Amino acid sequence: MKSSKRLYITILILVCSCTIGQKLKGQELTTVRIGDRIPNVLLPELLNHPKGSAQLHDFLGKPLIIDFWFLGCSSCVKLMPHLDSLQKEYHGKLQILLSTHDEREKVENFFNRSRYVQGIKFTQVINDAVLKKLFPAMIMPHQVWIDKNGIVKAITDGNSATRENIEKFIEGKDFDFVPKIDEELDPFVANAVQPAMLYNYIGNKEKILKYSYLSEFRPEFSGTSTRSIEDPVNHILRFKSMNSHFLMLYNFAYGGGLGILEDTHLKTRFIIETNSTLPRVPELNNYNQYYCYDLICRYDGAEDGISKAISKYMIDDLDKAFNVKSHEEKKLVKCWVLKEYGDSKVYQEPVGEGMGFKANAEELEPGKQLIIENFFVRNLTQLLNYNSEIPFVNKVGNKGKISFIVTWKPNNVKAMSAELRKYGLEIALEDMERDVIVLRDR
Known part of the structure; x- marks a missing residue:
């Protein structure tokens, strides 16, 4: 279906x-x-x-x-x-x-x-x-x-x-x-346009101090996430994330309602050390690990007031529901780093047929060609982070498009860099400091 x-x-x-x-x-x-x-x-x-x-x-x-x-x-x-x-x-x-x-x-x-x-x-x-x-x-x-x-x-x-x-x-x-x-x-129901708290919501929303809702996967809702100001006069916001994996919910919580950034790598974003109901090895394709979250609360009128309010309430709600204690800390994580090599900018020119755009980054298999054609650098980094076992960090820059062809050899970085240098690029494996969310028993 x-x-x-x-x-x-x-x-x-x-x-x-x-x-x-x-x-x-x-x-x-x-x-x-x-x-x-x-x-x-x-x-x-x-x-x-x-x-x-x-x-x-x-x-x-x-x-x-x-x-x-x-x-x-x-x-x-x-x-x-x-x-x-x-x-x-x-x-x-x-x-x-x-x-x-x-x-x-x-x-x-x-x-x-x-x-x-x-x-x-x-x-x-x-x-x-x-x-x-x-x-x-x-x-x-x-x-x-x-x-x-x-x-x-x-x-x-x-x-x-x-x-x-x-x-x-x-x-x-x-x-x-x-x-x-x-x-x-x-x-209206399928997109969760109305909050889970339906009864006379419009007439009483200015009175709300804090409301939140957490449920298991609900098939009638689409998988959307939004944060919006419900009432700017009374400083009331709403954040909802319908049918999101629990890792994504925590990612939203520590991001103040902002989700996948270009360098977000879910597989290394978390350290799970808990005997709670949460699995130690999350499965992104398992709907039993997906939840619906809906938050309406007051926020401070300062510039970062919305993000702070979402993080404050959402982290607390999730930790209590899953019976864990979470925190964010810095960790050294091995990363792929894509950067410029020399003064050449050949990667800014089309490769292959030079038509349209292409990125087969979902097929990161050893020995297989990775073909990138007229793809925005920022979008490519996000795509690679979704499919790679370790994070990709972009040091090429976020502006403009990128094109190259390289044989994916994760165990031979030198060979990959040698192929990439003709485009004015190279790749390296480096230990980099990353923000990691740790989930432990309460």
Whole structure:
């Protein structure tokens, strides 16, 4: 299932609009639920349709499945051959209508060039701004099953589109499906736009001294982290980090709500010496180690007041919840150091084909080429720190782009430096003083 979650987004302000009672070009758009009759709205732009536009009711008279997708949803694309086979098998008995917010040119290019969907032709709504308001969704795939009379029978993901269910659907019988819950349909809940403390929050927020919430992983929330001023007059701030790994929560806590900086290296940022419930060897892919944190509190009006308030309350909350005592100290850590060599600036010129940009730093394998093409130095350092076993420190500078090709040989620094020198770069292993967060038993 393709989700909008991204686990390490640091600062992201989300703006959501209510789907109830909106109008688009004169059309009343009200969220449609299971059991409702669909409105006869205009679909102004269709692909693979003789008229190029249609009313939604034009597709009734036989059971209809609307399948929502977008170009970045690999799970959606993987369903298409299966949906195509269903459409052919039940030709004349079933209508499958695809819908995407992507533009015509991008959709046409995708179906022409992708080997996975070549030869498949669906009637589909493109540049959609209507159906997504009627049937909002935060998680894809997203399918709406509508009977021949226009009544919504199911809103679910792609797992219910089995032949057994399709046949029952065509015959007007009940079929088995797992309905999407409200949290998967409502952007206000899915993005945690409202605080966990919902009751009359707006009317009483100026009275808040401190409120915090910590829970285990909640799948209805997207993985976002924000810090914002809720009330500048009364000096009230809010910091939230939904579905973040516990290491990231501590990183936020000691950073005053600021997350991954370019030289942040989570694998060496922490020393874990505890017998508490926290694992000694954290697993970034284990959702049991992810938590939701929400803080509303007062802050000092000084320049660093917001960061100090977040650190003060958040460290205390996390330590109490995980039954540990944390602190930050300086440690010597072995680091990769990338720096300039001589006066040459060849690294500022394109390499390879000289087209676009590229960075395969997620493939740091011994003996494999690391190809960097027109990549911002600052972004490269952050990417390398995410994938390397030891920290990367950038001494090239944070401005401009960088290009080079080098064979990754972590056990032969001299050989790597020899390759890099033709670009005006070199690499070294050095012990450097780093800020480390230590977690110990209370």
